[in-house]
Amino acid sequence: MIMRLTNPYFQYPSNMLDVQSYAGAIQVNIDGLTWIPSGSTLSSTGNVRWSFNNLYPNLDITEAKFWKGGVYPSVIYQEKLINTGLEVKQFINGKIKV
Numbered sequence: 001m002i003m004r005l006t007n008p009y010f011q012y013p014s015n016m017l018d019v020q021s022y023a024g025a026i027q028v029n030i031d032g033l034t035w036i037p038s039g040s041t042l043s044s045t046g047n048v049r050w051s052f053n054n055l056y057p058n059l060d061i062t063e064a065k066f067w068k069g070g071v072y073p074s075v076i077y078q079e080k081l082i083n084t085g086l087e088v089k090q091f092i093n094g095k096i097k098v
Contacts, residue, residue, distance in 0.1 A: 007032040013039035015068055021046035033059065036066065043068035048075075055080035062091045 025047040034056040064070040076091035090097040
């Protein structure tokens with residue numbers, strides 16, 4: 001299953017998305033995330049792969065504070081434009097891949 005969100009805006013602190021997979025893999029594609037209210041988190045259970053494209057330059061979705069209880073999913077991919085060019089980070093099974 002593939003889920004795609006474009007330009008989401010979460011106004012109040014919350015668990016913004018809670019994605020659960022008990023059979024197979026789910027891919028969550030989020031494009032254009034510019035704001036995360038303080039105290040908000042994302043969470044997932046099972047084989048969930050998160051991809052963040054066109055992420056706001058000041059956000060780093062690989063920080064533990066964005067994941068409920070500091071529990072990371074198996075895969076996070078983030079891509080954003082910063083003042084020195086395109087920055088791409090991959091977080092796979094608990095480690096940043098460069």
